[in-house]
Amino acid sequence: MSLSDTFKGLTKSAHAVSGLGERIGDLPRVSRWSLIALFIFSLYLMPWWPEVPVLGWLVDTPGTSFEGVITDKVVIYVLVALGLNVVVGLAGLLDLGYVGFYAIGAYVVGILSSQHANLPWLVCVPIAVIVSMIAGVILGTPTLRLRGDYLAIVTLGFGEIIRISANNADWLGGSRGISKIAKPPNIGPLKFGVLDAKPYFFLGLTVIIITVFFLRRLENSRVGRAWNAVREDEDAAELMGVPTFKFKLWAFAIGAAIGGLAGTLYAGKVRFINPSNFPLQLSILFIAAVVLGGTGNMWGAVIGGAVVGWMPERFRGFADKRVFVFGVALVLVMVFRPQGLIPRKIRKERWLANWKQRESEGGEVARG
Amino acid sequence: MADAILSVNNVTMQFGGVTALSDVNFAIERGEILGLIGPNGAGKTTCFNVITGVYAATSGSVTFDNQPLAGLKRFQITKRGIARTFQNIRLFPDMTAVENVMVGADANHKTSVGGALLGSRRHHREEREGRDRAMELLTFMGIADRAADAARNLPYGYQRRLEIARALATGPKLLCLDEPAAGFTPAEKQELMDLIRKIRAQGYTVLLIEHDMSLVMGVTDRIVVLDFGKVIATGSPADVQNNPDVIAAYLGVPDDAA
């Protein structure tokens, strides 16, 4: 089986999944929700996936613990991709320095729980998210007036500035970084220790589900429409009454907040961070995750993040060649599926059907 | 002109060394359909862009509803009540027709990130209002059957009408149409004329840039003629048609006037 066939298979199944989503949407309420619950439950069982016969062979990561991969990589990348998708996918702002916000989130936890204070992890998280958000606003205010590609290079510079500053400032631990970062508090039977990665995975997955819930609300609101309009034609959007700058800034701030949140999860898991954890290349990888999955499609971002996090580990078989394989794979996917694995779809609004029905029964006509 | 909804006062617009508009004066009265005509390059679209805030005039001022527009951002001008369409269609191509119109309707909405995240009552009310208004307008424009299609997949005539629907959704007092009939067949033009009259009948004021003389003469109450960035004539269609300056500048070829 050639690699391109693998991709075609992958996308076909991805399509089947998203098509399935639509069909599930048409089901009656009870069966719909129970199916969704079942799906979420199976996600929580992910640490045991390698033990399922065929699935196990597909997903297991030889040479590394699958559990470790899904907590350290997949969960983090999916969350990051969700956040970056708001900026790049929905609002169409090319942010090449997203790793900066991720680093800020991690560093705030590091500073407040180890370097300069002893706050518990749970207290650090909201602070870190707010600080990341503020950083987003600070970066966005002067730069969001710039056009697309200028924004790209400026944000790229921002990511580098954050990393180099962390590297040079002793107050931030310098190049040695920060160790002994606080871990998440134990919740009942979930003990956040060193040996068992599962609790971290459950925590990360829960955070993802909550994020998806809120992002869906944003997407299906005036905010989401404004973002899309800005992406499609910024001038026209502004002339149609969209305060474009305000919503671009919101996109930046929300994206930054989610990036920071991912950083706090990462810091709480590895408990040791240093500037080399946040290289520029990571930003590029994050962008790759979003575009690979399908720009502007939240499920695409989820799949893209998961693939980018998991694939290099799945193919650890060819150790030092996996980054090369990843590069070739990126080109191939873009050449054959330029819209990403799961392209953005035109939403079929459920209310539209109702409206048509009402209309045919003799509803109201245009008012004066 | 006591009841002018919009007045353009001594507006001059220069790009580098080129003067696109020079000392332009005219006013639009509430409830009328004003035609803005002139040969290619006369400055019609520039004039439009000054009114809607795309360009800031080099000198002179634009007053809308007795208030100056200078210094307002484009979206603020839209919220004040000026909406426009574009000469070369500029819809949001990957959004559905109804979403396009809803973006326009959102100009009157106040929900922001907080309301959407928490699912506030106002958010739900505004969503409902927005989609009802959007569907009404699509029905009014006769394109509701394709409401769920991406704007890019709509036929040309639908796209033109969708732009008008989107502009109307912002709840304008003044609707500016930039060559809405470009590329239309005579039958479609006839439909469009009826539609513009219907829009006016609902209480909107309309500013119409148009190339097609039959359309302009047939539907407007008054006409302003631009040539080389200057207003060379103002008056009823009949007056303008007989104005020797206009004939010289623009209607020189009799076929055009037919």
Place this chain on the structure above:
Amino acid sequence: MKSLATPSTPTRSIYRTFWDLTVTGIALGAIYALVALGYTLVYGVLRLINFAHSEIFMVGTFATLITATNFLGIPLLEAGNYPYRTGFTLVAILLACIVGGMVVSGAGAVLLERVAYRPLRGSGEHVGAVVLAFASAFTASLVFTETTRTNVIIGLIGTAPLAVLYLRIFRRGRQAPRLAFLISAIGASTAIAEAVAIWSPRDREQYQTPRVLEKKVLFEFLGTEVRIDYVLVIVGALLMMTALVLFVNRTRLGRGVRAVAQDVETAKILGVNVDFVILITFLLGGVMAGAAAMMFTLVYDQTRFNIGFLLGVKSFTAAVLGGIGNLRGALLGGLVLGLGENYGAAIFGGQWKDVIAFVLLLVVLMFRPTGILGESLAKARV
């Protein structure tokens, strides 16, 4: 790339004067400018960031290395000394190296365009199909075996059938979205750098390039000793740039490039072969990068598989700084960046060098949103 901060000659450390920094800054800026030209050319014509351009530069440094050591047989050290050459031999070697760099980088850029970009423009592409077919068969074979020879054989066997399949898919006649080009470029960039890291004899290690030019002080200028390699770099870069500007402004092909840059559709209607013009654009950018690569090795005597990334980012910064799409802007941006970095590093310390570069960019864009000289090809909006 750390080497950029501290060039490796011992005589310099004492003279950290203003003019000293100026000379090295201009030399560094000249290299940035040459690489920036590649970004600016492609951006001007295609409106996309050619992210893989940095690797074209990197490949060029290896091409000069191979030309010098493998083709010309120059050792790294001769009896414990640098293999200095003089007179005609020296000129011939330097010319051979720069030509080697330019040929390989130019060819690499053209190949890159046909593999990673043209298929995305949806007009069908044979070379791209063949290369991608080989790449995918080769990569897939890595799953089963890691003997490179076997991989190559499997790759070759798989090429023909896959290429036929790919070509059918390429002819979909639809342009991919802008971001797809960017990701494809990122993928190509990763693959190129990694390929060099994996299949070059010393893997990820640094390579020394033979130092054939004795870096003598050529003359003194305002109390600064100006070394010959800096002079060569500055003069060489100016010559290359002049040649490029003349080509774009004076020749038929150059006119085609400008036409496509202004309006693709109109150019098409007027009978310009757009695909060919794009190819030429990439070729020109690649050739410039190849020249820059040789000059880089001339000054720093080394290269590595990941040398392109940061230099590419900086050069792109230079292009944006000057006004992307604007050839003179690339030169100005390169010089401003090279000088600014050098002065800044002297004031704030070398570790802040990259931060200074980006802050400089930010400040310039704040006041001139399209760069110092502006986009020469900028279009009016709305």
